[in-house]
Amino acid sequence: MSQFEIVSREDFSEVTYLLEVRHPQMARAARPGQFVIVMLNEHGERIPLTIADFDRHRGTITLVIQAVGKTTKQMQQECRVGTSLFGLVGPMGIPTHIGKPKKVLCVGGGLGVAPVFPQARALKEAGAYVIGILGFRSKDLIFWEDKFRAACDELILCTNDGSAGMKGLITDGIAVALAGHADVDECVAIGPPVMMKACADATRARRIKTMVSVNPIMVDGTGMCGGCRVKVGDDVKFACVDGPDFDGHLVDFDDLMTRLRRFTPEEKRAEQRWSDSCRMPQ
Amino acid sequence: MPVKRSDKTPMPVHDAQLRAHDFVEVNTGYTPAHAAFEAERCLRCQDAACVDGCPVNIPIPDFIHAVAAGDMPKAAQILRGANPLPSICGRVCPQENQCEAQCHMLKRFNPVAIGHLERFVADWERTQPVTAKPNITRKEKIAVIGAGPSGLVCAGELARLGYSVTVYEALHAPGGVLRYGIPEFRLPKSVLDWEIGVLKAMGVEIVCNVVIGRTIKMDDLFENMGYAAVFIGTGAGLPQFLGIPGENLNGVMSANEFLTRMNLMGGYKFPENDTPMKVGKRVAVIGAGNTAMDAVRSSLRLGAEAAYIVYRRSEKEMGARVEEYHHAIEEGVDFRWLTNPLEVVDDGNGWVSGLKCQKMKLGEPDASGRARPIPIEGSEFVLPVDNVVLAIGTTPNPLLTRTTSGLMTNKKGCLVADESTGLTSKALVFAGGDAVTGAATVILAAGAGKRSAQAIHEALQQAPVAAH
Numbered sequence: 225m226s227q228f229e230i231v232s233r234e235d236f237s238e239v240t241y242l243l244e245v246r247h248p249q250m251a252r253a254a255r256p257g258q259f260v261i262v263m264l265n266e267h268g269e270r271i272p273l274t275i276a277d278f279d280r281h282r283g284t285i286t287l288v289i290q291a292v293g294k295t296t297k298q299m300q301q302e303c304r305v306g307t308s309l310f311g312l313v314g315p316m317g318i319p320t321h322i323g324k325p326k327k328v329l330c331v332g333g334g335l336g337v338a339p340v341f342p343q344a345r346a347l348k349e350a351g352a353y354v355i356g357i358l359g360f361r362s363k364d365l366i367f368w369e370d371k372f373r374a375a376c377d378e379l380i381l382c383t384n385d386g387s388a389g390m391k392g393l394i395t396d397g398i399a400v401a402l403a404g405h406a407d408v409d410e411c412v413a414i415g416p417p418v419m420m421k422a423c424a425d426a427t428r429a430r431r432i433k434t435m436v437s438v439n440p441i442m443v444d445g446t447g448m449c450g451g452c453r454v455k456v457g458d459d460v461k462f463a464c465v466d467g468p469d470f471d472g473h474l475v476d477f478d479d480l481m482t483r484l485r486r487f488t489p490e491e492k493r494a495e496q497r498w499s500d501s502c503r504m505p506q
Numbered sequence: 507m508p509v510k511r512s513d514k515t516p517m518p519v520h521d522a523q524l525r526a527h528d529f530v531e532v533n534t535g536y537t538p539a540h541a542a543f544e545a546e547r548c549l550r551c552q553d554a555a556c557v558d559g560c561p562v563n564i565p566i567p568d569f570i571h572a573v574a575a576g577d578m579p580k581a582a583q584i585l586r587g588a589n590p591l592p593s594i595c596g597r598v599c600p601q602e603n604q605c606e607a608q609c610h611m612l613k614r615f616n617p618v619a620i621g622h623l624e625r626f627v628a629d630w631e632r633t634q635p636v637t638a639k640p641n642i643t644r645k646e647k648i649a650v651i652g653a654g655p656s657g658l659v660c661a662g663e664l665a666r667l668g669y670s671v672t673v674y675e676a677l678h679a680p681g682g683v684l685r686y687g688i689p690e691f692r693l694p695k696s697v698l699d700w701e702i703g704v705l706k707a708m709g710v711e712i713v714c715n716v717v718i719g720r721t722i723k724m725d726d727l728f729e730n731m732g733y734a735a736v737f738i739g740t741g742a743g744l745p746q747f748l749g750i751p752g753e754n755l756n757g758v759m760s761a762n763e764f765l766t767r768m769n770l771m772g773g774y775k776f777p778e779n780d781t782p783m784k785v786g787k788r789v790a791v792i793g794a795g796n797t798a799m800d801a802v803r804s805s806l807r808l809g810a811e812a813a814y815i816v817y818r819r820s821e822k823e824m825g826a827r828v829e830e831y832h833h834a835i836e837e838g839v840d841f842r843w844l845t846n847p848l849e850v851v852d853d854g855n856g857w858v859s860g861l862k863c864q865k866m867k868l869g870e871p872d873a874s875g876r877a878r879p880i881p882i883e884g885s886e887f888v889l890p891v892d893n894v895v896l897a898i899g900t901t902p903n904p905l906l907t908r909t910t911s912g913l914m915t916n917k918k919g920c921l922v923a924d925e926s927t928g929l930t931s932k933a934l935v936f937a938g939g940d941a942v943t944g945a946a947t948v949i950l951a952a953g954a955g956k957r958s959a960q961a962i963h964e965a966l967q968q969a970p971v972a973a974h
């Protein structure tokens with residue numbers, strides 16, 4: 225039996241796809257907020273991906289991936305049902321602390337939509353009133369609306385072009401939610417750093433505890449390289465072992481965004497080289 | 507008969523001009539003629555002090571005698587009986603502080619090149635077919651956590667004693683620092699792979715991609731998976747930072763990140779391999795241990811035009827092996843002794859443009875017995891660099907202890923373990939190597955793994971554990 229076999233796949237859009245991977249040990253161990261490190265092949269990069277769902281009975285974990293660069297695009301092309309990943313390790317990171325909030329916003333944008341799902345579900349199970357706020361660019365990129373509707377008491381969909389839900393950015397969705405509910409006591413926000421920064425800014429004035437899941441560049445994911453370090457208040461933390469969840473009001477997002485650009489020219493080069501090789505006749 | 511010659515037979519090397527730009531192994535190894543010539547220098551001392559200098563007490567005169575007599579199988583057998591990783595230790599042991607430091611020849615001459623001879627024998631052995639076979643005679647299963655030298659050696663010894671052993675490794679490939687830290691030009695991966703191949707031939711199972719404490723909890727190893735004992739060899743992989751301003755700038759890396767990208771991920775072959783690894787024109791490496799030497803020499807190989815060692819103490823306090831230091835000088839590394847980094851300078855766009863330093867002078871000895879460096883007022887200057895690599899030490903990774911109850915650690919985060927057996931504060935859990943001592947050496951880790959294997963064997967014989 226080959227390890228880390230892909231047992232199902234779903235394509236949500238041109239850029240977003242879901243992989244369900246067999247790993248019974250991890251399915252048993254996983255908790256909301258944790259992530260895995262994936263290697264597509266022996267020469268591949270180690271990339272972190274959130275565990276978007278896990279099924280202890282089937283012995284599988286689910287990843288929802290946005291094709292943004294070389295590795296995620298190559299995975300989109302090569303990961304079919306029946307194929308296997310070269311490496312898969314986890315669950316990494318400290319599970320999200322599911323406290324006892326009464327009313328909570330679960331905000332997901334872009335590649336953060338899937339990762340916020342297990343948290344919304346866990347919060348709901350813990351008895352919270354859950355308001356889901358999801359942001360997509362347009363209608364055809366929407367996925368998991370049904371899953372979120374089942375896990376949330378209210379769902380606010382935002383699209384940039386207004387093709388579904390309300391027209392606007394995720395922060396507009398937050399404004400609507402906050403206007404309608406004076407008693408929101410917690411917010412969970414996952415997505416690109418700019419979005420998480422905007423969310424933290426939106427909740428700051430009302431001092432709503434806001435947890436974000438940061439996504440710095442990682443290598444090992446075990447606390448060994450320090451590449452994933454982020455500034456949180458006066459401290460420097462390793463996101464892979466101290467996080468990935470941190471207090472959004474303390475995270476230095478500008479530092480995070482600068483550090484995410486560490487390898488931009490190399491990333492472009494790798495992607496170009498790969499897409500050229502794809503176009504070459506076999 | 508021994509022949510009096512004052513100098514060690516020099517190790518043939520790959521040319522310094524060429525090698526500063528490639529990753530080929532620097533030392534090319536003795537030829538049989540070199541080895542015979544050097545072996546003749548050994549006095550075969552009755553009270554061979556060299557043996558006491560070796561942490562695993564290799565019967566050095568005996569194996570060297572076998573080399574001199576041309577009996578390679580015997581030499582290999584003697585070595586392997588005492589040290590399960592001879593091809594690695596022959597290459598990376600700090601011999602000048604260990605076996606060779608005690609050699610009687612040192613009184614008048616240079617010591618016998620014990621390390622070079624050990625490597626010669628082990629390299630010969632690698633050309634022979636692997637004869638190791640599984641020999642499972644015991645019903646107990648043992649789990650080893652971490653596939654660094656301590657874990658690998660412990661697993662090999664346990665397999666030899668008849669146990670079935672599984673090694674769990676967090677990364678996707680086994681070897682620990684030997685894989686992710688020490689570069690190809692010092693320890694070729696083919697050497698490590700061969701040693702791991704021997705372990706596999708003995709029936710040791712190595713399972714990568716498993717983090718004990720996360721994928722599998724330590725207690726599950728006993729309760730649900732039926733292991734009778736556990737050895738922890740998780741190393742000291744947590745990198746330290748200085749806490750100076752600018753440390754988060756792009757272009758600042760821990761040596762662990764630098765070396766992991768390069769060695770484990772093969773980043774020096776980017777874009778053939780996906781993991782990017784790049785250095786700018788000028789690289790400053792802070793620190794002066796083996797890790798610092800590996801990083802600074804790698805920087806040159808990755809294309810840096812200038813590579814500096816910045817160290818606040820002097821050459822005398824340097825922790826690196828002498829051989830590496832000499833090789834680094836030959837390759838053109840620029841050493842800035844008595845220089846203390848104060849701040850990493852921002853180029854205005856979030857990237858490094860320089861390292862602000864202060865000159866130091868040496869004062870009285872400090873707690874570590876080394877002369878304390880004292881800043882010289884007004885001596886600040888900026889060294890223009892594009893990258894800063896921190897090689898200022900590592901401490902044990904807290905991942906396992908954070909997720910396991912009942913494992914005692916000391917102030918420095920090292921596991922508390924009995925010195926002679928490695929027994930921890932948890933029953934039937936043993937530990938050794940850097941996880942216990944803090945960052946040390948390959949041979950000390952290997953020796954600890956071997957001792958714990960014996961201790962596990964004894965513990966299980968005394969109190970046979972009911973099959974789970």
Ligand SMILES: Cc1cc2nc3c(=O)[nH]c(=O)nc-3n(C[C@H](O)[C@H](O)[C@H](O)COP(=O)(O)OP(=O)(O)OC[C@H]3O[C@@H](n4cnc5c(N)ncnc54)[C@H](O)[C@@H]3O)c2cc1C
Nearest residue numbers: 271272273274289290293294295296439440441442484491
């Ligand atoms: C804890 C964590 C959880 C994540 N969860 C998900 C998820 O569930 N789904 C998803 O689609 N993506 C997730 N990501 C982001 C994902 O890891 C990156 O998109 C991926 O590594 C990009 O690789 P690439 O080769 O395809 O693109 P590249 O061309 O290498 O990079 C494209 C962009 O991604 C960023 N990036 C590059 N390498 C990494 C890296 N190792 N870690 C983080 N960002 C990187 C770069 O800054 C760049 O802007 C997560 C990241 C982290 C840290």
Ligand SMILES: Cc1cc2nc3c(=O)[nH]c(=O)nc-3n(C[C@H](O)[C@H](O)[C@H](O)COP(=O)(O)OP(=O)(O)OC[C@H]3O[C@@H](n4cnc5c(N)ncnc54)[C@H](O)[C@@H]3O)c2cc1C
Nearest residue numbers: 652654655656676682683718741796939940946947948951
């Ligand atoms: C760059 C560098 C150069 C060096 N050069 C020399 C030299 O020339 N000579 C010398 O003698 N020494 C040298 N050393 C020191 C030497 O490498 C170490 O002392 C030695 O490797 C320690 O062995 P170990 O088995 O204790 O741990 P390590 O080699 O650190 O191996 C530990 C392993 O455990 C794994 N692990 C950790 N936690 C878990 C977990 N929870 N679950 C599963 N796996 C886990 C890690 O991934 C790792 O593979 C050097 C060190 C470095 C970093």
Ligand code: SF4
Nearest residue numbers: 560595599604605621
């Ligand atoms: S193992 Fe190391 S210390 Fe022992 S003899 Fe070999 S080189 Fe010397």
Ligand code: SF4
Nearest residue numbers: 548549551556609610
């Ligand atoms: S002390 Fe030196 S000369 Fe004497 S046996 Fe050991 S290696 Fe040979």
Ligand code: FES
Nearest residue numbers: 445447449450464
């Ligand atoms: S990814 Fe290496 S320390 Fe976090």
